[in-house]
Amino acid sequence: MTIDFPDGPGATATDRVSGSVPDTGVSAPTSDVVVYYKSDGYTMAGERLMGRQSAGASFLTGLARYARSRDLICMAPDRASAEEFADTTRKAALDGPRPLRSARWISFDAPERLGETGCLFYPSPTIADQAWLRRAHDQRAWSLCGITHTTASDTVMEAIGSFATAPLQSWDAVICTSQAVHDTVAGVLDEWGDYLESRLDAPADAGRKASALQLPVIPLGIDAASFDPDPAARTAFRAAHNIAEDAVAALFLGRLSATAKAHPLPMFLGLQAAHAETGHAVHLILAGWFETDTERDQIERLAHEACPDVPVHIVDGRDANMRRQAWSAADLFTSLADNIQETFGLTPIEAMAAGLPVVVTDWNGYRDTIEDGVQGFAIPTIAAAPGDGLDVVSRYRSGRFSYGGYIARTAQFTAVDIDAATTAYTRLIDEPELRRKMGEAGRTRARSVYDWSVIIPAYEELWADLARRRTHDREVAAPLPGRASDPLRDDPYKVFAGYPSTTLRDDMRVTRRAPDADLEVLVRHSINSAGVGLMLSGPDLRALLGAISSADSAKGISVGALLAANGMAARETRRAILWLAKLGIIRLSPE
Incomplete structure (x- = not known):
């Protein structure tokens, strides 16, 4: 199916559907990448908004606006999903430099049509199944490109292990969104490779060489311009929440979870101490959402006890308009992440795009994002040493701990430097000029490093490199004549x-x-x-x-x-x- 976009902002993505192209394939595609599309991975609607969904929605916007090709392709389960993809990308492209010409659809039932394209972008690191499906056709016909989000779950760890046993090729890749994530994935593969050598009595380094795919580090991107401050929104939000203009408002935006995101106590204690140190009126805006009413009650009670002199305003961060108001109303942003669930963190980049100085932990992807002392402050963290967590992961593997219980207990033994956080908050509360200077530095960095106009070309450079590799690199695990492409299927x-x-x-x-x-x-x-x-x-x-x-x-x-x-x-x-x-x-x- 091909959906052609008529000119004009009032047109819809289903105005014209060409009649000569069957619903199960594409005709003469002109794009190098096919987006694997299920709406759950790209929507910000719903009660449980997750980071991967926010990243997926933003990626579609960036691709629609900045991809070299003006013809986008999706691989989707049905026509309705394909039309949703087409409508979403068409609307996103209206605010870009050039409109889209068309959107094309490859059905899940016709994976061989991927051979007419260059690469399948799969919004997860779990690309092994796609490699097995491709092996039934032609392993050189297209590349696979996944991307990391959280890597701590057993599902993702199994997926990383499968990189060494699935028929993945050197022309495949899993994008690591931060250097810390890259090091995690590479480290797990090294350990798994050593195990495979021992289990199979294989030559030295055979296990480590089993994984052929690329692990490039490319950060997530944002539409930086969409975070430009709105003075009217600032005034309205602060008036609605009784935040005086001369008060300093700190903002945390994201999932409000002490067990899966960031324990709020260091933030509460640091802001309370900074208020006491400066004597300045300080407010805290928590723009997010709670997993349960119990967690909401726990965090509200902790805030009342730990920062009694800092008014806390909890607003629904799932509401796009509320998020925009919160970005404009704040004077600084803070996220003291301490959880292995976090791998990159979009919100500090969004905060920089909004012109806010940031106070974040020196923690995985945040470490790549923030230049300490330039766009804000990176707060030191200390975690338990390697070897001290084997009993925790053993309980997770045995089923005694759920995934949530596993990451919550791991985070309990990660300390954030509260004194350093207090010092950072104090300086930013006391020094308006420092807030302005760091905020401007953040806006510059967000636009020059993390805007989709920069990130999409980096993706396309990767996809072009994978295409070159398909032409000359050695194929591994070539199918055996007369044998199943997947021995376990x-x-x-x-x-x-x-x-x-x-x-x-x-x-x-x-x-x-x-x-x-x-x-x-x-x-x-x-x-x-x-x-x-x-x-x-x-x-x-x-x-x-x-x-x-x-x-x-x-x-x-x-x-x-x-x-x-x-x-x-x-x-x-x-x-x-x-x-x-x-x-x-x-x-x-x-x-």
Whole structure:
């Protein structure tokens, strides 16, 4: 399906759909990348807004505006999803330098059509399944490009381990959004490689060399201009929350979770101490959302006890308008992340784009984002030493700890330097000129380093490099002739061939057992229709039944003769024969 975008801001993405392109593929695509699209990965609607969704929505905006090609392609499960992708990208491109021409769709049922493109962008590091699917076609036909979000879960750790065993190639990549994440992934692969060498009694370094894919470091991006301060929004928000213009408002924006994001106590204590040190009126805006009412109650009570002289304003950070107001109302931004769930952190970059000085922890992706003393302050963190967490992860693996329990307990033994946070808050509260200077430095950095106009070209450079590698790099794990492309997902009739008494053969005889009327009754029951779509149907099925009925009633007709006479797809014909026998419409017997 091809959706062409008419000119003009009032047009919709479904105004014109070309009639010559089937819904299961693309025609002459002009883009190098195909976006794997399921709306859950790209929407900011819903009660549980996650960082990966915020990043996905922002990525689509950036791609629509700054991709070299003006024809975008998605791989989506159905037409409705493809049209949603088309509408989203068309609208995003209206605020970019050039409008889009069209959006094209590749169905999940036609992965071979990816060979007409250059690369599949998959919004997760779990790309092993895509590599196995590609192996059934041509491993050089297209590249795979995933991206990291959280890496702490067992699901993602298993995905990282699969990099060494799945048929991933040197022309595939998983983008690491920070140097810390890259080091984590590389370290896990090294450990896993050593295990594989031991388990398989392989030569030294064989396990480490098993993973061929690229691990480039490219940060997430933002639309920097969309965070420009709005004086009217600032005035309205501060008036609504009784924040005087000469008061200093600190902002935390994001999920309000002590167990999965950032324990708020260091922030509360630091702001209370800074207020006491400066004597200045200080407010804290928490623009976010709580996982549970219990967590909301816990954080509210902790704030009341730890920073009683700092009014705390909790607003719904899932509301886009509220987020815009909060960015404008604040004087500084803070996020003292201490959780291994965090890998990059978009909000400090968004804060810089909004012209706010930042106070953040020296913690994984934040370390890449902030230049300490330039755009704000990086607060030291101390975690338990390697070796002190094996019992924690063991409890997670055994099921005694949930994922949330695992990351919460890990964070309990990560300390944030509260004195350093207090000093940073104090300086920014006391020195308006420092706030202005750091805020301007942040805006410059956000636009020059993290804007999508910079990041999308970096993605495209990576995709071009992967394309070059497809032409000359050595293929690993080439498919074996006559063997399944995925040994663990082989033909069930081969894997379980020992289960039935026998299998269908061409010399078996087919005779009618019941009239057509019985079949009509039976097919009305949904319990009998699981195979529809995988075998002959409609006129072809009736033709098959006609051929069987016209044969000698005693001798019948052989399966082989039916296949030769009908000229229909052999596999679908054999399935139809077995289905008819299952329903008692025909009888199968040896020659």
